[in-house]
Amino acid sequence: MRLQDLFINEDLSIKDAIRKLDETAKKILLVTEDKKLKGIITDGDIRRWILKNGDLNQSVSLVMNTSPKFVYEKDVIHAKEILKDKMIEAMPVLNDKEEVMDIIFWNERFSTKFNQQTLENPVVIMAGGKGTRLEPYTKIIPKPLIPIGDTPIVERIINRFNEYGCNEYYMTVNYKKNMIRAYFDDMEKSYSVDYVEEDKPLGTAGSLYLLKDQLKETFFVSNCDILIEGNYSDMMKYHKENNNKITLISSLVHYTVPYGVIVIDEDGSVKEMKEKPEYDYLVNTGMYILEPECLKDVPEDTFFHITDLINKYIDEGEKIGVYPVSESAWLDMGQFKEMENMMEKLGVK
Template sequence: MQAVVLAAGEGTRMRPLTANTLKPMLPVADRPLVAHTADGAVEAGAEELIFVVGYEADAVRSYFGDSYRGVPVRFAVQAEQRGTADAVAAARDHLDGPFAVLNGDNLYDHAGLAALFDAAPSVAAYRVGDPSNYGVLSTDGDTVTGVVEKPSDPPTELANAGAYVFPAEAREWLDVDPSERGEREITDVLARVVDERSVTAVEVDRWLDVGRPWELLAANEWKLGEQERRIDGEVRGDADLRGTVVVESGAVVEPGVVVEGPALIRSGATVGPNAYVRGATLLGENVHVGHGVEVKNSVVMADSNVPHVSYVGDSLLGEDVNFGAGTQVANLRHDGEKVRQTVKGDRVPTGRRKYGVVAGDGVRTAINTSLNPGVVLSAGATTTPGESVTRDR
């Protein structure tokens, strides 16, 4: 079976982390987000991967090349972002037989994807407490009878998890009319398949739609939690590595460092001396975490530096970020409320009681900068010495 992996979207809700990087190529543990989707497809039995690309397409092409894990790879270009059905239609000339469609910015448990492939035609379903914010599947037993978008009175608790296996005929059913929001939706294709065939709802145990920065944190918490301890790099002196910690070849952990897993220290990174890394933390390639620094439950992307006496908690730092000495991130509201963050101009709840900052590529903070919970620093933003930043910049 062929698997179509959608990886063309710009990821505007993930800004500023996607100012220079395609959302599916953002790091989740030791590989891009979309690679986890591809892994699941390969393990489920995909015989060919077709990546639909658009924005920053060369990054996807470069990473996957002509084959991935022994499976042939092809690419299709969605020149204009006009919806998920339009994206699959861009791959139509490559399709021959039944095919799966997966979102390149979603994480699925791999056993669930294998069950999805075995039950074709099928759609992945995830049971949620409040399905009113999702597309919801109507079912008769395991058979799908319909899909309702964000219903006020949901027919079931089964959210549409955005993974499908379609029959070969669906190749000709992709030219659906635009929806009210002006996009050609894959759910309209699913509705046609439901009318024409018996479609099985396959409930997956775990699913995450990674659309906003705090969901990238959650994705790393998930995948870092699955890794096995491995120390290939250099660990010096009395450094103490506890639990599930991975230190890649070429990384250095200096004396006096304590790392409490799950944590991943990637090749070229240096930690310490006398630093503390804990929670589900990813330190990307060539990252430097220096003396007296604590990093907790955060993602620090490639080539970034937190060199002197700083605290970074529950935060996401893009590439080539530099935090000046004494920069402190606040990650907790004293009123006990969940932290909010601005997404596309709207201040929205993250659902997290502890949540720090999002810093885009190239951010520079001056010495003794304080950053409030939920602050977003756009790519290239700077601060002044001793500044307390309470608003997005």
């Protein structure tokens, strides 16, 4: 990738900046004019704008950081120290004319892993479903063990959390549960996996009741067929700082209707024609952060979805938060096409 691929103009729309962030996969864009740095845009800047319900068609000038951290070429020897001190993962390098000459990425330049908050929170993985949309594969093996490359999807999920320090896992199991147990019991691992056995399907939250005496701290919940490429430490920090009872990890999904859409008046006459209109939605990814007291509100031995719990809290005025990630950061394998997309994005066959 060329350095210029990260350059954008301040008149670019926020929506187009999101697309470019996805394309470059560097989590940062440099707002420049004649190579001179005017500001930077990160996925965090975009996230804050989305949470303000800001218009994505507005220009990036509204969200860019106009006082970004940078280093001059003559001082580049101090870049590692600056990045570590300011807790940032990337920083532009300028010459004496204030022109961008390079950008230093911590993960590309230094061998040590970027300093991130270590998490010790438990993780619950919902792995009890039959995965009927992935038949005939799931006639033979349970969905959590379907390989993405040479690694089962559920192990990839655990590995992602494990990178952030999570070592305590609970897996709700039902369909072909013995195969799941056998897989993890036979492997060497640096974490613990406990199983929550459903005698019958209990939905996406019903089985959480069985953990009410075990989970005493804030915990993650994840479906067994998704991967979120995000900063899990930042998600937990956001959840805590906002005193949320539940935080939904959501994805900003862009959708174009592939037809001309007709808008009609009350009398049935055509008011307007919109050719292939575009819409943006915050979509539930299937990953959540919950406070332990939520377990008291899950009914015993009842089919109960986590969305039922969320709607109950919304009705009661409890604080439910949203942490947005980009569309490309949400990898789903719930259906064959989605599974193929996941493998392509992860670069596996």
